Amino acid sequence: MTKQLILCDCLGSQTLDREALSRATGLPCSRVHTALCTREIDSAAEAIAAGEAIVACAQEAPRFEELAVELGTAAPLCVDIRDRAGWGEGGESLAKMSALIAEARLDAPPAKTVDVTSDGLCLILGRADVALPAAERLADTLAVTVLLLDGADDLPLSRRYEVITGDLKRAQGSFGNFTLRLDRLRMLEPGGRGDFVLSPPRNGAETGCDLILDLSGNTPLFPAPHKRDGYLRADPGSASAVAEAVFEAAQMLGTFEKTLYLTLEEHLCAHSRAGQVGCTRCLDICPTGAISPEGEHVTVDAMICAGCGACSSLCPSGAIKYDAPPAAHLVTRVRTLAEAYRAAGGAAPRLLVHDEDHGTGMIALSARFGRGMPADVIPLAVPALAGFGHAEMLAALASGFAGVTILPGPRTERDPIGREIALATAMGGAGRVALLDVDTPDAMSDALYAETAQATDVSPVLLMGDRRQVARLAAKAQMPGQDSPVPLPDGAPYGAVLVDTDTCTLCLSCVSLCPSGALIDNPDLPQLRFQEDACLQCGICATVCPETAITLEPRFDPGDGAMAQKVLNEEEPFCCIECGAAFGVKSTVEKIVEKLAGKHSMFTGTDAARLIQMCDDCRIRAQYHSADNPLGSRDRPRVRTTEDYFGQRRDH
Structure with a gap:
């Protein structure tokens, strides 16, 4: 139909x-x-x-x-073609409407979810004058325990909820699975006549709950507290904020769906090798602490992850990928908008990337009460604004957009977005990628109308592959005729490895630990080779180099030479003095002979010194046939026969 x-x-x-x-x-x-x-x-x-x-x-x-x-x-x-196109000023909006309709018709892949069950075990933190009234309101719905922070001078006689005192030393977990550690814990003794009393204090008590209502007004228990599912926090001095938090807590009983925002491919992770730490970008940027080291790679706690997407945009290897929806679907949305806009007669569109809540509201208010948006500005709502990284920015430019503007919300992490804008700018997007950090709808409209975009002569390109490949193809399209490398900001995931050939001994420890295979040896010759497009700039090679001969240079090479193997250092091989086969590095073998032959107790003899100059096979043969063969053993005993046993009996 x-x-x-x-x-x-x-x-x-x-x-x-x-x-x-x-x-x-x-x-x-x-x-x-x-x-x-x-x-x-x-x-x-x-x-x-x-x-x-x-x-x-x-x-x-x-x-x-x-x-x-x-x-x-x-x-x-x-x-929506009204708020985003029909109510704008300054131009024909037909092309824009056509683009929005085409993008809306795309089928988004379903998000992966997991069920989280809450039995309603609620811990309320705060002073008695705030926490106890909140407990009274929640007691009919949830199983409430109140941790009083101001002592226990006036304990309630109600047994509809539990009351304890103590010092909360540690809180971990997320909605449905919080774990707590308390010192000086005192629990209410419900028996006896008169006022209730508390038990003697004890340390090291551990317990759990499904949600935490923090009315203490103190430092949050978790980083990025607004992103921690099941952790509700309100200013105890604001009655409306407390009432809102209490109402929200009352709804947190039952089974809920938790979106799984990320996928992790551990074998691609460049966090560490052989105990040497390399890339820490995701660990440094995660606002919730959901990412932690685990051996040579990192691990992501899906229950704590809030889906901001910053780690996926910064991951140099693509080990962490945003999956709600996948990044490939986002690139498809961008390409569809650009193609439909041009097909409808539009030219030089600009892309406005915003979040699904704050940005959508800003656009709606601007359209209803202000000037709306220019006809050449196409809005794109994304679930994770920090996940719109340099690869997606460059993909938008390569798809036909004349410019890309990021509109952050009040709680948007600006640091990763700023880093990605700087990287996209250096990789061919100079003057065409910007952050629009404004507070009001009118300010947003004024900024968009004040700027104009000029059509570029760069033809749209077909972008395929993972984020890294998309970024390379898109950046290369923005630099026609550019064959020499361009410098990138510090910490960029692209670049070269520079080797000081005067100090490098070709030990190849860097090759064995390179997580991406950018550093390569030559099985036939003493060579250190390098393929630039594979380098992640993780720094493991520089860390493990015993001669500190390696440094990193952040840069982007748009030429085809980045995909070729280059020799960084090579030397003449040493030839075995017995069979003539090439092995090892000539200068290294000669240095060893110079330092050990005749000077070390194990190499005082002529034959022992010759072993250093032999290949593995010849060295083993020479040692086996030597007088003091370290590989030999005593002669095997003669096998006794039946005749030997009979002869022994006759002799006796």
């Missing part, structure tokens, strides 16, 4: 060209309604009942979904 675009000009507040939209999108369009969600709801019902309807209105999506339930049919796809 052919999909149909159902149009509404929202009480005449936007201009819609039915025929032009049909040509641009390739979809049949309904007549332009004026009040599809109210007076003309029957037309919407008819279209939804027929199936395959695309409603060009996102504001009333819940209303249309309810209508679909009543009709017993699938909910229609609702796409």
Whole structure:
């Protein structure tokens, strides 16, 4: 069945060209309604009942979904072309509407989830005047324990919840599985006449709970507390904030779905090798502490991960990938927007990347009460703004966007975004990638209208492969004719390895520990070779080099030479004095002979010194046939026969 675009000009507040939209999108369009969600709801019902309807209105999506339930049919796809295009100023919005509709029709891969069960075990922290009233309100819904932080001068007589005192020394875990350690724990003794009393204090008590309501006003128990599932925190001095937190806690009983945001391929991780630490980008940037070292790689606690995506954008090897949805789907969305915009007659579009909450609200308010957005600015809502890294920025430029602007929210991690913008700028995006850090919708609109973008002469390219390959292809497209390497900021995941040939002994310890295979040996000759496009700049090679002969140079080589193997250091091999086979490094063998022959107790003899100059096979043969053969043993005893036993009996 052919999909149909159902149009509404929202009480005449936007201009819609039915025929032009049909040509641009390739979809049949309904007549332009004026009040599809109210007076003309029957037309919407008819279209939804027929199936395959695309409603060009996102504001009333819940209303249309309810209508679909009543009709017993699938909910229609609702796409916002009003706030994001129809209510803007300064240009024809047809191309933009066509791009938004094309992008909305893409099927997103389903997110992976895991069930998290909460039995309602709730720990409330705070002073008695705040924590006890909160406990009274939650006691009918949750199993509440109150940890009083101001002593126990006036213990409640209610037994609807537990009351304890003590020092909370450690809190770990997440929603449904918090673990706590307390010192000086005193529990309420419920027996006896008069006021309740507390038990003697004890240290090292451990317990668990499903959620924590922190009304203490002290330092948060966890980093990035707003990102820790099951940890609710409110200012005890704000009655409204406390009431909101109590209400939210009351809902946290039952089974919930936890999205699994990341995938980890441990064998690609460049964290460490042989105890030598290399890359720590994800460990340094994770705001929640969900990532920790585990041997030669890192591990991700999926229950703590809040899905900000910063680690995936910074990971040089692609070991950590954002998977809700995958990065490849994000690149597909970007390419679809650019292709549909150009196909509808648009030129030099700009991409505005924002989060799904704050940014969407800013755009809606700007459209309703202000100037909206320019017709050449196409918004793209992403689930993880910090995960939109240099690869995605460059992919947008290579797909045909004249510029990329990132609109952060109040709680967006700006450090990883800033680093990725600097990297994208150095890799061909100079002057075309920016951070728009504004506080109001009007300020956002003014900034977007104040800038204009010029069409580039770079033809869109087909981007394939993982994020690293996409970044290389996209960056190369932005540097036509550039064959020499360009410098990159410190910490960039691309670059060269420089070797001081005067100090390098070709021990090849760097080769054995290189996690990406960028450093390579030659099995036939004493050579250290290097393939630049594989280098992650993790630094393990420089750390393990016993001669400190290696340094790193962050840079990007857009030429094909980056994919070829280059010789960083080589020497003449030493030839075995017995068989003539090449082995080892001539200068190294000669130095060993010079230092040991005739000077060390084990190499005082002529024959012993010659062993140093032999290959492995000849050395073994020479030692086996030597007078003091270290590989030999005493002669094997003669095998006794039956005749030997009979002869022995006759002799006796």
